[in-house]
Amino acid sequence: MESLRIIKDEHRNLWRVAITLDQVIEEMESTGTVDGAFLGSVLDYFEQFVDRAHHPKEDQHLFRLLRQRSSSAAPALDRLEAEHREAPGKLAALRQTLEQCPSTDGAVLRLTTALRAYLAELKAHIRIEEADVFPLAREALRPEDWHEIDRAFLDNQDPVFGQQARAEFRDLFHRIASLAPVSVGLGSHTAGGLHSRNNHHDVLLAVRDVESCYGRIKALKGISLEVRKGETVALVGANGAGKTTFLRALSGVQPISAGSITFGGEDISRHRADQRMRLGICQSPEGRQVFGPLSIEDNLRLGAYTQPKHFFAEDLEKIYGMFPILKEKRKLPAGTLSGGQQQMLAIGRALMGRPKLLLLDEPSMGLAPLLVEEVFNVVSSLKAQGMTILLVEQNAFSALAIADRGYVLETGEITLTGSGRDLIENEKVRSAYLGM
Ligand SMILES: Nc1ncnc2c1ncn2[C@@H]1O[C@H](COP(=O)(O)OP(=O)(O)OP(=O)(O)O)[C@@H](O)[C@H]1O
Numbered sequence: 001m002e003s004l005r006i007i008k009d010e011h012r013n014l015w016r017v018a019i020t021l022d023q024v025i026e027e028m029e030s031t032g033t034v035d036g037a038f039l040g041s042v043l044d045y046f047e048q049f050v051d052r053a054h055h056p057k058e059d060q061h062l063f064r065l066l067r068q069r070s071s072s073a074a075p076a077l078d079r080l081e082a083e084h085r086e087a088p089g090k091l092a093a094l095r096q097t098l099e100q101c102p103s104t105d106g107a108v109l110r111l112t113t114a115l116r117a118y119l120a121e122l123k124a125h126i127r128i129e130e131a132d133v134f135p136l137a138r139e140a141l142r143p144e145d146w147h148e149i150d151r152a153f154l155d156n157q158d159p160v161f162g163q164q165a166r167a168e169f170r171d172l173f174h175r176i177a178s179l180a181p182v183s184v185g186l187g188s189h190t191a192g193g194l195h196s197r198n199n200h201h202d203v204l205l206a207v208r209d210v211e212s213c214y215g216r217i218k219a220l221k222g223i224s225l226e227v228r229k230g231e232t233v234a235l236v237g238a239n240g241a242g243k244t245t246f247l248r249a250l251s252g253v254q255p256i257s258a259g260s261i262t263f264g265g266e267d268i269s270r271h272r273a274d275q276r277m278r279l280g281i282c283q284s285p286e287g288r289q290v291f292g293p294l295s296i297e298d299n300l301r302l303g304a305y306t307q308p309k310h311f312f313a314e315d316l317e318k319i320y321g322m323f324p325i326l327k328e329k330r331k332l333p334a335g336t337l338s339g340g341q342q343q344m345l346a347i348g349r350a351l352m353g354r355p356k357l358l359l360l361d362e363p364s365m366g367l368a369p370l371l372v373e374e375v376f377n378v379v380s381s382l383k384a385q386g387m388t389i390l391l392v393e394q395n396a397f398s399a400l401a402i403a404d405r406g407y408v409l410e411t412g413e414i415t416l417t418g419s420g421r422d423l424i425e426n427e428k429v430r431s432a433y434l435g436m
C-alpha cells in the first residue's frame, strides 16, 4: 500500500498550495491586484503535476482495479474520474481569465470566483479520495492488486511519474514557494554540501532516565532516548509535553535533577551550555529567537562564536549558498525578515557552530503551509548531507515522515517509539497527532 502513502503525500502538497491560494485570493479581492507570475506558477503546477501525473496514475491503476473488486466504489469513482477528465479544461479557462487580468473589466472578479470554485472542487475531491476511496481500497483490493499498483507508483524510470518527473514537480513546487507573496512566501533554496563527519550506526547521544523540574513541577519524568550518528530523530508531542524542556536540558540551559546525558561517549550531564556547544550540540531554539536589531550577518556570527575565526568566511558562504535570501539581506536587521526567513536564519545560526548534533525546536511553528513545506525540505536536505538531527515538532506527520525514528512524548514521559513510518501508521499516533 506504498502507493496510498505516495498519493497522500501528494494530496498534502496540493492542500498546502490550495490553502496558500485561499489567502492570495483574499488579498486579490481586497487589493484588486493580480500577481500573474505567482498564479501562473500555480497553474503550471496543477497542469504538469495534477493533470499529467497524479490523475492518470490513479485512473490507470488504483481506480481501475478498485472498480473490478468493489461494486460499491462505482459512484465515487464515476465522480472522481469525471472530475479528472474535466480538470484540464477548467485549468485552460482559468489561464484565459488570468491573461485578461487586469486589463479587461471584471476579469479580476471572474478570476477569483473561478479560482474559488476550482479550489472547492479540488478539496472536495481530495476528501472523497481519502475518506471514501482509500478505506474501500484497503478492504477490497488483493495483494496482487497492490503489487501492481505499488510497482507502477514506485517505477522510477517512468517518464510520467518517475524520478525525473518528480524532480520537475519539486522544482515547480519550489517556484511557487519562491514566487508567493511575502505574506506567505519565503524564497529559500536548498543547496550546498556541508561538513559531514558522521557515519551511521554508532550512538552519538544517549539519554538515560533524565528528570527535570520547574520548582516542584516535574516536567521530565525519566526520559531515555538515543540518537545515532547520521540519524534524523523526531520527538513529537502535544503542547506542554516537555519537548522544549528536553531540548534545553540537552543543550545545557535547563538543569537536570536525575539521569545522565552522554555525547560521543562522554558524560556531559554537568557540562555548561557553551562547553556542550563546543562539543557540537547546536540548537535552533523555539520561536527562532533571532536578535532583531542586529544584522543578519551578525546573527550568523553569533552562531560561530565557539569556532576558530578562520572558519567563518567559508561557513558563511555555505549558509548563504543554502539561503540566498539571507545573503541578499545580510546587512539588514534580522527583525526585518519574515517569519519563515527568520526560521532559516535561526537554522543557519545553529549550523555556523558546525554541529555534530543539530537540535531543532519546532522549526515549522507559526509558519504558513507553504513555508512549513520549505522548512521540512531544508531539514531533509541537511539530513541528506549526513547531518545528525533531533527534530522536535507538533507537526507530527511531517516530522515523522522525514525521520528515521521517532519518540512520542506525553507529559514528561516517552510513551511510544519506533521508526518514523511505524509511528505514522500507528493508530494511537494517528488519532492523537495526525488528525486522521
Ligand atoms: N519556565 C517555566 N516555569 C514553570 N513551568 C514551565 C516553564 N516552562 C515550561 N513549564 C512547564 O513544563 C511543561 C513542559 O513545557 P515545555 O515548554 O517543555 O513543553 P513543550 O512540549 O515544548 O510545549 P510546546 O509544544 O507548547 O512548545 C509544561 O507543563 C509547562 O507548563
Ligand SMILES: [Mg+2]
Pocket (backbone or CB within 6 Å): 243, 244, 245, 286, 362
Ligand atoms: Mg516547546
